[in-house]
Amino acid sequence: MDIRPLRKDGREEPVRWFEAEYDLEATKKLLELFRTFTPVIKVLFNDARVPFVRPFPDHDNHMHIELRG
Template identity: 45%
Template sequence: MTDSSPVPQDKRGFFMLPQMPEESGYYTYGTPFGGRGQYAHVQMLNFIFKLEHGWSITEERKIGIGNISLAEGKKFPPHASHRSGLEVDIRPIRKDGLKQPVRWSSKDYDQAATQRLVNLIWQTGMVKKVGFNDPKIANATYMNGHDDH
């Protein structure tokens, strides 16, 4: 049986990312809780669904999808961005598969799997930039505050 309740939508026509559907290849995290920081432009939703589908073909660990945008594009401290519904925080992959944060300097961080994830992000053809601070991850740009997403 599927849940037939409507997906929350804001005045911009952006939809809240479905929260932790069992059959998906992702889990949700972020603040404020309950998906209130996960209002996404339809192009972002398409990107997330394409990414998680590609990831789940070869991986049992789920991708952590975090902050996107508040409803109505309100300011989203501490972010300077995250107002357009077209930026998303994605956690690096943990070796143990736990749905918890991990820094690239942690022993629990899976660098090889995170590189595969970054490669898959680019393969979607839907991104302009990947910000992440592990200097050994190819095709990622250093961004302050991005040691764990």
């Protein structure tokens, strides 16, 4: 599943992890919720400050979340 990282301004538009509008803390919380309530196998995303993610080409503006079953 692909999802966008969250923005500080709440807009539902693309944002890359290195842009000022990117909300690191909210994105970390979102992934924490996924890991708590769903069987996450791996997360591909290029912001190394987010726990449990792996960098992957072209994943600056979205996260690929692989779920079990």
